[in-house]
Amino acid sequence: MSFKSVDEQLSVIKRGTVEIVPVEELKEKLKKSLQTNTPLKIKLGVDPTRPDLHLGHSVILRKLRQFQDLGHEAILIIGGFTAMIGDPTGQNKTRPPLTEREVLENAETYIEQAKKILDHSKTTIVNNNDWLGPMGFMDVIQLSSRLTVARMIERDDFSKRYHNNEPISLHEFLYPLAQGQDSVYLKSDVELGGTDQKFNLLVGRDLQRAENIEPQVCLMMPLLVGTDGSMKMSKSYDNYIGIDEPANEMYGKSLSIPDDLIFPYFELVTDVPAEELPALRENIGKDPRNTKHHLAFTITRMYHGEEAAAAARKHFEETVIKKNIPDDAPVIEFKSGSEHRLMDIIADAGLTGSNGETKRMMKQGGISINEDKISDPNHSIQFSEGDELELKVGKRKFARLVSAS
């Protein structure tokens, strides 16, 4: 394995980072690694509680991937043990702990999806239950003696909750310790995390130092803002773009982000080469529309390939811009000569949640057949041979009604 120069490596590593603590130590580690031809151990802990990965997760996974491409060792820790505690970070409520079985199932789904981003053949996957599980009560007490309560409630979310009279369970204090113990056990050189993980990552440093292990460098990535443009991307805010989503969804959702997120998305979630970033930044001001389409295309291509991305673009143009119904709209067949109420057709096809919703949409002009808005709930259709009608329900649901003999 031959490594690139320290400076070359640093420029890749720094892309999109918020903070590297301390960056001098990282340089030292890289230098030493280069001299001794030994890869650094890069640690990323993942919480197998919500197995649907989205672009927000991809930010940090991509960073890990970049380390892999530089020749370093990526260690993905499945937080099997910690998930059974429930990480309080960023939660205003205590998260319900998972059972061991759920953890394993989730972990599998997680890894399956992470493969799309990581170089799987070069990823070391471990479960922290392997070393945290066997620890005894005395071990835990000794570990917890390393930190003080004052240090703990320094942490932003703890202090907020404390001052807002919201509950903090004692076991939540153990979470950063458990995570830090991972660093001790693995002797990690670098740990990756979101900015919300800073405290936990620093605890890892403290614990390693206490054990006379060379402390890890902490690398923080920004939390990706979701498609709503205000909150961090998260499934629970429904502002996410899942990496498993169909190409059309991915393309459309990418386009729905506010303009000032275009650049961060290019930088954090796409593989466009660093040299192209400055030009892209300029284009956003000049031509936001096409730059955003370029972004949507790039993201979709990364997960679905060139062809699917092109198709998704076309689909978007057809349905959203031209307001046509797409070629792949489901086809529903009816016997020629039969008569059906439109509301029943919509209900049978499951295009709305209830008849009440259908009626509401009719009243609001959301339902049309061949461009004609239908507002009569009793509207019915008499099918005759060769009929082909285009049904639109709202802006994103379509069907083609055809009559067969």
Added chain:
RNA sequence: GGGGGGAUACCAAAGUGGCCAACUGGGGCAGACUGUAAAUCUGUUGUCGUAAGACUUCGCAGGUUCGAAUCCUGCUCCCCCCA
């Protein structure tokens, strides 16, 4: 161990015997507009029913009453303060 507060629709939060399918905000959905599935504005937001209306819903189980989310009894869960 003692004292106090709370549980309402997807979320937050009003409502303390009929005017409550339940104020309001967020979210969602729809329409207009737009480079956009953004922003903005407007409308809408339990189920069934063309409608009239019927039914289910306010932590759980009972009870009082012509009538309860609202009153009573028991239960479960949660939070805070003092020690």
